[in-house]
Amino acid sequence: MLNALTEKRTRGSMLWDYLTTVDHKKIAILYLVAGGFFFLVGGIEAMFIRIQLAKPENAFLSAQAYNEVMTMHGTTMIFLAAMPLLFALMNAVVPLQIGARDVSFPFLNALGFWLFFFGGIFLNLSWFLGGAPDAGWTSYASLSLHSKGHGIDFFVLGLQISGLGTLIAGINFLATIINMRAPGMTYMRLPLFTWTTFVASALILFAFPPLTVGLALMMLDRLFGTNFFNPELGGNTVIWEHLFWIFGHPEVYILILPAFGIFSEVIPVFARKRLFGYSSMVFAIVLIGFLGFMVWVHHMFTTGLGPIANAIFAVATMAIAIPTGIKIFNWLLTIWGGNVKYTTAMLYAVSFIPSFVLGGVTGVMLAAAAADYQFHDTYFVVAHFHYVIIGGVVFGLLAGVHFWWPKMFGKILHETMGKISFVLFFIGFHLTFFIQHFVGLMGMPRRVYTFLPGQGLETGNLISTIGAFFMAAAVILLLVNVIWTSVKGEYVGADPWHDGRTLEWTVSSPPPEYNFKQLPFVRGLDPLWIEKQAGHKSMTPAEPVDDIHMPNGSILPLIISFGLFVAAFGLLYRSDYAWGLPVIFIGLGITFITMLLRSVIDDHGYHIHKEELPNDDKGVKA
Amino acid sequence: MVDKKSRGHINSDLEFKKKKHAREMKYQVLSFGLMIGLTIVAFLTVATDGVGSWFTIPFIILLAAIQVIFQLYYFMHMNQKGHEAPALFLYSGVFVAFITVLAFVTIIWW
Numbered sequence: 001m002l003n004a005l006t007e008k009r010t011r012g013s014m015l016w017d018y019l020t021t022v023d024h025k026k027i028a029i030l031y032l033v034a035g036g037f038f039f040l041v042g043g044i045e046a047m048f049i050r051i052q053l054a055k056p057e058n059a060f061l062s063a064q065a066y067n068e069v070m071t072m073h074g075t076t077m078i079f080l081a082a083m084p085l086l087f088a089l090m091n092a093v094v095p096l097q098i099g100a101r102d103v104s105f106p107f108l109n110a111l112g113f114w115l116f117f118f119g120g121i122f123l124n125l126s127w128f129l130g131g132a133p134d135a136g137w138t139s140y141a142s143l144s145l146h147s148k149g150h151g152i153d154f155f156v157l158g159l160q161i162s163g164l165g166t167l168i169a170g171i172n173f174l175a176t177i178i179n180m181r182a183p184g185m186t187y188m189r190l191p192l193f194t195w196t197t198f199v200a201s202a203l204i205l206f207a208f209p210p211l212t213v214g215l216a217l218m219m220l221d222r223l224f225g226t227n228f229f230n231p232e233l234g235g236n237t238v239i240w241e242h243l244f245w246i247f248g249h250p251e252v253y254i255l256i257l258p259a260f261g262i263f264s265e266v267i268p269v270f271a272r273k274r275l276f277g278y279s280s281m282v283f284a285i286v287l288i289g290f291l292g293f294m295v296w297v298h299h300m301f302t303t304g305l306g307p308i309a310n311a312i313f314a315v316a317t318m319a320i321a322i323p324t325g326i327k328i329f330n331w332l333l334t335i336w337g338g339n340v341k342y343t344t345a346m347l348y349a350v351s352f353i354p355s356f357v358l359g360g361v362t363g364v365m366l367a368a369a370a371a372d373y374q375f376h377d378t379y380f381v382v383a384h385f386h387y388v389i390i391g392g393v394v395f396g397l398l399a400g401v402h403f404w405w406p407k408m409f410g411k412i413l414h415e416t417m418g419k420i421s422f423v424l425f426f427i428g429f430h431l432t433f434f435i436q437h438f439v440g441l442m443g444m445p446r447r448v449y450t451f452l453p454g455q456g457l458e459t460g461n462l463i464s465t466i467g468a469f470f471m472a473a474a475v476i477l478l479l480v481n482v483i484w485t486s487v488k489g490e491y492v493g494a495d496p497w498h499d500g501r502t503l504e505w506t507v508s509s510p511p512p513e514y515n516f517k518q519l520p521f522v523r524g525l526d527p528l529w530i531e532k533q534a535g536h537k538s539m540t541p542a543e544p545v546d547d548i549h550m551p552n553g554s555i556l557p558l559i560i561s562f563g564l565f566v567a568a569f570g571l572l573y574r575s576d577y578a579w580g581l582p583v584i585f586i587g588l589g590i591t592f593i594t595m596l597l598r599s600v601i602d603d604h605g606y607h608i609h610k611e612e613l614p615n616d617d618k619g620v621k622a
Numbered sequence: 623m624v625d626k627k628s629r630g631h632i633n634s635d636l637e638f639k640k641k642k643h644a645r646e647m648k649y650q651v652l653s654f655g656l657m658i659g660l661t662i663v664a665f666l667t668v669a670t671d672g673v674g675s676w677f678t679i680p681f682i683i684l685l686a687a688i689q690v691i692f693q694l695y696y697f698m699h700m701n702q703k704g705h706e707a708p709a710l711f712l713y714s715g716v717f718v719a720f721i722t723v724l725a726f727v728t729i730i731w732w
Contacts, residue, residue, distance in 0.1 A: 178707050202711070206718045238730055246722055293718050297725070305729050 035084030066449030074137030099182025119162025170204030184522035196261030214243035259396025271338030344418030359387030380440030411489030428470025563591030
């Protein structure tokens, strides 16, 4: 931070600052660090999988170890890497894009992060406490109820805690985008990343409760002797599948929509052209969100729900190709005729288009219920969802990280290293997963720890493994880039790409803790671009310079989350050890007493007085 | 921010405000009476011997739905301006819940 308000800090006070922060920009960094850590963990698990499958009848992992690694790879990547990394970018960017000083509920924002963090840590502690979950990330009840040990219990309790955090974060973004927009920032002037955050948050609001219910029933079945999913005693195992996928399908849109939003920000900036078809983009986002709730049965075509159910959901699924197609054409038409600048972020954005279309095409193939009986549970499905998740979400995250890194940390990531790591990642990704379509069509089943020689699967799997090493090299180079940039990089100004269009590029990089000295007045879509075109040096302020009200930091979110973390251990070991039951009450006690403290202690925050605000930095600059 | 401005004019006209409050009060009392009436009807339906459960259950669910609507619109002021976003999310939630229940009833248990 380069302003007078910041004094030099010792390392201890810096740590305390991050543990207690309620500032959306610092929470973004927390999400980025924690999400990045879990991304590396999930990546190592992926490498283990590919090493095991490099040759037939490999003995690198045992069958049980493979099941655990495969389960944790999926769970970690979806819940603990992709979603937090998206939250990192949302937290860093959305309040700035709408011209707000923070999110609606800064305290809840911190609580959401710490719940996710402790949930993730709890889930991963299973590796050291008797074995990880081993029933796949879908954890179908017919498998997971019979899983020995506590792996599945770690899965259920860990996801329950981190799911609470996600729900809180989603509600917070909804409230923020509805209530905190700057004067003139109407809904149809919202930048697309904000729009996609809005729709993704609405999906979180409606999709996470089914997961919560499912996990709660699973917990009761596994730890308290109920039989919701046990058919021998009158339960129904298919109910878990429905609950999981009613959550699970919107979940993939929760991941991909913000990625779409990132591309819709990156492409106009580097094509130096206004986004083609803004209103149709908004329409497509909302339609995808809406349809996302009516397609979950396509994950269950072979469960045996009957031809009518399968047909209805097959048609609904194919309908999603229409709004997605609208978006693809809009991106292409934005690039068309633009004066394109190929930065690392733009390279990811441009290469996303063909990669994601490949995943989309196989998606429509899988949506044909009759054909799905052939594809089901083969590597064809693995290839499909890695094409949409890596080709869509991960490319989006990498584009967004390169694009907004200067806004978050004040320094541009080294471009040459970025481009080399892009090339490695792009080649590695297609090398790993393109061949898996064919391996799958040859009949290789997914989630099986090995394969036999002499069935024509050797070459394909070896190529896949080689590709995975390319991706690992790309990620390592990205880490080197991050370290190099933070040591040697130079600080940049408010608009480091020189073609910024939206409000986040009007404040210094990184922004001061109050974001905007004066809230900007928004005159249209791409407000900064409008002011630039009008020849203005800065945004028109919408208010006089005045005292700025700020929230106080608080350690309570961390303690509330820690209480649930403790209670989860109690629940897990309740039937094994006598200390289990009291630990449940101790943990819940910590949580509820801290919540009570939060309720009874008045905390009105503090003011930054207008005399203290720096004079040279006008807050809003074009 | 945007909403606050559009609501600012309300306290300009005291006479108008009074009239509005009187009308609102009338609606509140009216819907309160209706809700009590509906509750009595629901109890009577269950208490009457001659009516079969094939009728009772859907009928009292219908009455319950009407009561929820009264509650939301007249007591929680969803009929007033500035409640579009909550209404949107309420109806989206109802829609998702309905789809879920419909799927459970038709696919799993039927």
